[in-house]
Amino acid sequence: MGRKSLDTSDTIFALASGALPSSVAILRVSGPNAFSIARHLFQKPTGTFEEKRDWHYGAFQDLEGNAFDDGILLVFPADRSPVGENTVEFQCHGAQAVVERFRELFLSLGARPAEPGEFSYRSLVNGRLGADSAEHLADLFRARSAKDLRRLFGRRDESLRRDIEGLRGDLIQALAILDTAVDFVEEYASVLTLASQPVARAIQGCSAISQRFESFGSAERLGRIVLVGAPNAGKSSLFNALLGRYRAIVSPSPGTTRDLVEDTIRLGGRDWTLVDTAGLHETVDAVEAEGVSMAREVAEQASFRVWVVDGSAALFPDSWLDLSAQIPAPRLVVWNKRDLASWREPSPELGLQGWIGTSVGEGSSISAIAERLTSELAQRALDALPTTLPTACQARRLRSVGEALTGALAELSKGVRPPELLSEDVRQSLMLLEEVLGPVSVDDVLDRVFSEFCLGK
Numbered sequence: 217m218g219r220k221s222l223d224t225s226d227t228i229f230a231l232a233s234g235a236l237p238s239s240v241a242i243l244r245v246s247g248p249n250a251f252s253i254a255r256h257l258f259q260k261p262t263g264t265f266e267e268k269r270d271w272h273y274g275a276f277q278d279l280e281g282n283a284f285d286d287g288i289l290l291v292f293p294a295d296r297s298p299v300g301e302n303t304v305e306f307q308c309h310g311a312q313a314v315v316e317r318f319r320e321l322f323l324s325l326g327a328r329p330a331e332p333g334e335f336s337y338r339s340l341v342n343g344r345l346g347a348d349s350a351e352h353l354a355d356l357f358r359a360r361s362a363k364d365l366r367r368l369f370g371r372r373d374e375s376l377r378r379d380i381e382g383l384r385g386d387l388i389q390a391l392a393i394l395d396t397a398v399d400f401v402e403e404y405a406s407v408l409t410l411a412s413q414p415v416a417r418a419i420q421g422c423s424a425i426s427q428r429f430e431s432f433g434s435a436e437r438l439g440r441i442v443l444v445g446a447p448n449a450g451k452s453s454l455f456n457a458l459l460g461r462y463r464a465i466v467s468p469s470p471g472t473t474r475d476l477v478e479d480t481i482r483l484g485g486r487d488w489t490l491v492d493t494a495g496l497h498e499t500v501d502a503v504e505a506e507g508v509s510m511a512r513e514v515a516e517q518a519s520f521r522v523w524v525v526d527g528s529a530a531l532f533p534d535s536w537l538d539l540s541a542q543i544p545a546p547r548l549v550v551w552n553k554r555d556l557a558s559w560r561e562p563s564p565e566l567g568l569q570g571w572i573g574t575s576v577g578e579g580s581s582i583s584a585i586a587e588r589l590t591s592e593l594a595q596r597a598l599d600a601l602p603t604t605l606p607t608a609c610q611a612r613r614l615r616s617v618g619e620a621l622t623g624a625l626a627e628l629s630k631g632v633r634p635p636e637l638l639s640e641d642v643r644q645s646l647m648l649l650e651e652v653l654g655p656v657s658v659d660d661v662l663d664r665v666f667s668e669f670c671l672g673k
Contacts, residue, residue, distance in 0.1 A: 224338060227253065228330040229322045231315060233671070238310030240287075243318050245327060245337060246303040251291075253325045254304040254491055257318075258289045265289065269296040276308060278321060285314045299335055300342025307420040333669030339596030340658050340665070347457040351607045353673075367605040374603045376425075378484045380652055383617075386414035387646045394639040407635070412628045413589055413672050415642065418649075422618035426603065429611035440483070440489045443588070447495025447604075449524045450552040451475070455492040458586060459514045483590045488519070520593065523549045525575065528556040547592065550574055550585060606652075609660045613652045620645040649651060 227247030233240065234603055245253055251267055258265070259281075260274040263643040271290050275283040290305040297303040308314050319329075331337075336353070339345035352368065359365055393411040459479055477492040515521055549568055553559055555575035562568050571671035572588060606614065623643040627633050 223673060224341065226292075227327040228334055229327045230330040230335070232305065232335075234312065236310055236312050236315060236576075241308055241315050243306040243308070243315065243322075243332075244300055244303065244335065244336065245306070245322065246297070246299045246330075247327070248302065249326060250302040250304050253322065253327060254289060254291070254306075254562070256325060257321055258306070265291055267293055267302075269293060276306065276314075276318070278317070279324065284317050285309055285311075293654055297336050298344055301338060301343040313406070319622050331666065333378065333665040333673060335671055337662065338400035340662070347658050348607075350661045351609060351656060354606065354668045355605075356433070356501050357668060357670065358468040364432070367409070367611065371605060371607075376606055376610070377653060379421070380649065381416045381605055384646065384649055385622075386418040387642055387649065389414040390418075390642050391498050391639065391646070394642065397526045408631050408638075410626050411638070411642075412517060412625060415625050418645075419625065420616050420619045422621065422649075424613045425606055426611040426614040426618070429606050431453060431610060437485075439516070440491055440521060441513065441520045441593075442491045442515050442518035443522050443524055444493055444496060444515045445524040448525065449495065449526045450550075450576050450592050451495070451524045452492050454522075454524055454550065454582075454585070455490060456478075457576050457582045458490060472558075483586065483593050486593075488593065491518070520547050520589075522547070522589075523551060525562075526553055527560060527562070528553040528558040538669055548572070548588060550587075552576060554578075554581070567659060576642060577581055607656070608664055609656045613648065617645055617648045617652065620648055 223642055225248065227245065227249040229245045229486045231241060232244040233242040236528055251299075254263065255275055257278060258272070258274055259277055260272055269292055273288055274286065276285045276287060277283045285308045288307040289311065290307065290645055292298070292303040292305075294301045295652050306318060308318070336345060336350060340347065341351060352371075355368055356365075359368060390411045393407060393414075396407070415553060443455055451502060455477065458481060478489050480487050481490040482488070493514060494510065496512065549562075549571040551571050551573045555577060559573075561573065562571055572584060573584060576582065621642075622637065624645060627638055627641060
């Protein structure tokens with residue numbers, strides 16, 4: 217159902233809490249019949265509830281008066297409701313059967329399931345939620361780490377305004393150059409070249425700032441922790457152990473992993489992509505060679521490399537150099553298979569710093585690796601200072617400015633249009649730039665509400 221076909225006179229409902237089962241579930245009902253539905257399904261020990269903002273404890277019952285749960289009813293009249301219309305919330309036990317019984321009863325009493333974002337949509341159109349607040353809420357849903365939250369709430373520090381002022385300064389410089397071009401007809405070509413430079417800087421700036429939002433919250437921007445090493449070193453076993461579930465195939469036969477295996481893991485206060493790779497070695501098998509090539513490539517681009525080494529096999533300085541020459545230096549060396557009798561600590565000749573001896577089959581070993589990774593990755597997160605994050609609306613406006621300036625720069629390069637017309641092109645772009653930080657309208661955010669908000673929000 218598209219938002220244009222939504223009927224705001226309907227009474228809607230949705231589960232507003234997390235996945236079931238849970239200790240508590242919250243079911244939200246909003247619309248003209250919300251109070252009527254509550255009177256059918258909720259019974260206080262004495263009397264009934266008044267239509268004022270309040271909470272009540274009692275029993276939840278079906279239409280025949282049979283109780284099926286007990287809990288709390290929250291009552292929000294329209295003038296004190298976050299939705300801007302009569303709203304009730306049933307706080308019950310988060311059992312699947314209880315929630316399903318509520319759903320059946322809501323439907324029988326004429327309510328319909330809410331569309332994703334429909335409660336927020338009604339808040340917007342009823343004036344209870346500002347468009348800028350809706351944008352912030354949508355971005356909050358996309359946040360993946362503590363750094364993301366700092367960037368979101370850092371919007372208040374005026375750093376974006378300072379960035380925009382810098383772009384504005386570039387365009388004012390271009391205007392000043394073009395406005396003097398009328399008096400320097402003979403040097404027109406050199407004047408246009410001078411004007412092109414600040415325009416090009418402004419285009420680059422618009423693109424750089426808008427791309428910060430485009431990458432925000434996307435899976436592609438997750439850093440990669442890549443496990444690398446020779447065949448049969450225990451990479452896949454370590455991969456599964458860190459994830460806490462069987463994800464990659466494990467076999468005593470070397471060369472089992474021939475492709476990249478990826479999954480998301482949370483370490484150091486943020487999500488990372490953990491990658492298991494094919495063992496690095498020379499092979500004549502075409503498929504296996506492709507896997508080795510992919511392993512080298514992803515290791516080179518990794519945010520963090522973990523070498524997994526079979527500590528039970530002989531490893532001499534020359535063989536270590538041959539192996540480590542294939543990719544950049546690791547951040548962590550896991551000297552694996554400590555449970556085997558042939559395991560030995562790495563030779564001092566290898567010059568390894570910060571290695572950790574483990575056995576993937578030991579829970580304490582996995583905990584030690586996870587703690588080490590968490591410590592190092594958390595430090596990396598603190599070292600990386602958050603950058604100014606525009607909103608979706610601001611990013612869209614910046615892209616429009618960039619497109620307008622790209623057209624103006626093309627005309628500048630041709631050197632055909634009179635300087636006063638070129639100046640007007642840049643002036644129009646400047647006006648668009650000054651609207652980047654302007655107010656956000658309801659129409660600016662409605663599509664985001666329905667595409668990104670969850671049920672019950």
